[in-house]
Amino acid sequence: MKPAPFDYVAPRTVAEAVAALGDTRRKAQVLAGGQSLILEMHLQRIRPGLVVDINRIPELDRMSVEGGELRVGALIRHAAFETADAVPGPLGTLLSRAVVNIAHPPIRSRGTLAGSFGWAHPASEWCAIGVALDATVEVTGHDGVRALAAGEYFLGPHRTARRPEELITAVRLPLLGERTGVGFVEHRRTHFCFAQVAVAAALTVHDGVIGDARIGLVNCADRPVRARAAERTLLGAECDALPAGRRLPDDHPFARAGRVAAVQDAAPVAEPYADVEYKRQAIAVLVGRTLCEAATDLRARLAARERDDR
Numbered sequence: 001m002k003p004a005p006f007d008y009v010a011p012r013t014v015a016e017a018v019a020a021l022g023d024t025r026r027k028a029q030v031l032a033g034g035q036s037l038i039l040e041m042h043l044q045r046i047r048p049g050l051v052v053d054i055n056r057i058p059e060l061d062r063m064s065v066e067g068g069e070l071r072v073g074a075l076i077r078h079a080a081f082e083t084a085d086a087v088p089g090p091l092g093t094l095l096s097r098a099v100v101n102i103a104h105p106p107i108r109s110r111g112t113l114a115g116s117f118g119w120a121h122p123a124s125e126w127c128a129i130g131v132a133l134d135a136t137v138e139v140t141g142h143d144g145v146r147a148l149a150a151g152e153y154f155l156g157p158h159r160t161a162r163r164p165e166e167l168i169t170a171v172r173l174p175l176l177g178e179r180t181g182v183g184f185v186e187h188r189r190t191h192f193c194f195a196q197v198a199v200a201a202a203l204t205v206h207d208g209v210i211g212d213a214r215i216g217l218v219n220c221a222d223r224p225v226r227a228r229a230a231e232r233t234l235l236g237a238e239c240d241a242l243p244a245g246r247r248l249p250d251d252h253p254f255a256r257a258g259r260v261a262a263v264q265d266a267a268p269v270a271e272p273y274a275d276v277e278y279k280r281q282a283i284a285v286l287v288g289r290t291l292c293e294a295a296t297d298l299r300a301r302l303a304a305r306e307r308d309d310r
């Protein structure tokens with residue numbers, strides 16, 4: 001199919017883009033990487049009267065570290081996160097482990113992190129990391145910039161707290177300290193499919209005890225989920241990484257957190273190849289594995305630092 005007829009503008013500034021989005025009768029859509037929008041337009045599931053192409057706005061093509069946060073401009077592509085040292089500390093590790101699960105290289109070289117927040121697909125890796133880490137979505141409209149907490153931004157599949165006349169100008173993610181270990185584990189049918197279930201985790205540990213736990217669930221509800229009930233079960237627990245490949249005992253804190261996440265935090269939606277029961281089982285197993293990965297990551301990080309200090 002071909003897209004329905006539409007008008008096209010390519011503004012050079014954020015102010016021009018916001019002005020173009022202002023005429024809400026035209027049902028304008030922002031064109032960032034185009035990796036979701038163009039497909040939807042071809043299928044005529046989206047029929048915008050106006051496409052606002054933001055690719056010629058240089059100020060959106062910047063990534064910076066400011067005040068303990070990574071600020072990702074709206075034109076930063078997925079591929080920018082493929083190497084762990086693109087972003088300092090454990091956050092760089094987490095983003096680089098997650099990004100390889102997003103589609104394949106051509107899509108990653110065009111699609112944008114902010115575009116994933118704009119599209120708000122429940123199976124988006126970035127969006128689940130955003131809610132787990134308390135990211136901020138910066139949106140710009142006629143009245144200036146609003147900072148929306150990721151936890152309140154997602155309202156359902158492709159539904160967000162962004163107003164139609166607002167442009168996402170950046171997404172801000174907090175940097176993670178050196179006592180934090182991270183993990184990301186994904187399960188999907190084929191390499192190019194969206195995740196059936198994926199989990200992001202960050203564990204902050206002092207004297208061997210977990211002081212802060214962040215768990216994000218991908219495709220485990222109609223929107224990205226922060227597994228708060230599971231996180232609570234981990235506070236004060238010993239951070240005990242098992243050797244890779246060893247099955248978690250049922251009474252291990254990570255296994256318990258997995259079961260809690262599957263039952264109390266997730267609200268899975270059935271899919272053709274994964275019913276709700278299957279998804280709950282996958283969540284329980286994957287949360288446990290991701291927490292093990294985070295614990296192992298922290299152990300390796302601390303050992304490397306000790307070596308460097310000697």
Ligand SMILES: Cc1cc2nc3c(=O)[nH]c(=O)nc-3n(C[C@H](O)[C@H](O)[C@H](O)COP(=O)(O)OP(=O)(O)OC[C@H]3O[C@@H](n4cnc5c(N)ncnc54)[C@H](O)[C@@H]3O)c2cc1C
Nearest residue numbers: 030032033034035036037103111112115116118119124168
């Ligand atoms: C085969 C295939 C596999 C894929 N697999 C995955 C996957 O595994 N995981 C995953 O997360 N994604 C996947 N994607 C989607 C991909 O990551 C997209 O790049 C992403 O969802 C949207 O980013 P984009 O920059 O391409 O946005 P676009 O396609 O340009 O826009 C998507 C939507 O977001 C809105 N939008 C974009 N930017 C802004 C902005 N700055 N302000 C306001 N609204 C905005 C647009 O109006 C539009 O509604 C896949 C896509 C394909 C085609």
